[in-house]
Amino acid sequence: MQGFFHGYAMNGIDAKNRVSVPSGYREVIEARSHARIIVLAPHEREPCLIGYDQAYSARLYEKLDRRFGDDFGPERDDAARRQFGATEQLGYDDNGRIVLSPMIKELGELDRLAFFIAAGDTFEIWNPNVLLEVKGASDPRLARIVRAQIEAKGGKA
Incomplete structure (x- = not known):
């Protein structure tokens, strides 16, 4: 796998549900999968979206295949739906x-701002106010970054 996601950015979501993906993230996506396509899904444990490239999607399928092997029963079906269905x-x-669909925007609890934060192989997209509520107390440095980014966009944290 070529490169990892690094850094953070705060970008506005316009009236047509368009949002700019940070350029460094796009570079990683194109280097890894040779395509200008991002995969977005609801995060399994957090109230945000997770993003990655198509090559990482293939790694997720391989992991599912290793876990279940030739067992194509209901447990595998459930895991596959959770991983790929949404x-x-x-x-x-x-x-x-x-362009975010209304459903993916809702699943990510996004409004007018999208906070992108890298997580190595993947990245997350948060509503910055939700991120402050969920992670602000446990990660004061992250909270400081998010508040500064909200203020830079003319908002109030």
Whole structure:
């Protein structure tokens, strides 16, 4: 796998549900999968979205296959639906913008701002106010970054 996601960014979501994906994230996506396509899904444990490239999607399938082998029973079906059923593959334009569907936006609890934060193989997209509620007390450095980014966008944290 080529490269990892690093850093953070706060970007606005416009009236057409478009949001710009950070350029460094796009570089990793294109290096890994040679495509301008991002996979978004609800995070399994957090009230946010998780994003990755198509090559990482293939790794997730391999992991599922190793876990269940030739057992194609209901437990595998449930795991596969959780892993792949609620995903959306979104191409981005020359400006790096994707268009969020109303459903994926709702699943990510997104409103007018999207806070992107890297997680190595993947990245997360948070409503910054939800992130502050969920993680702010346990990670004061992250809370400080998020508050500064909200203020830079003209909001109030």
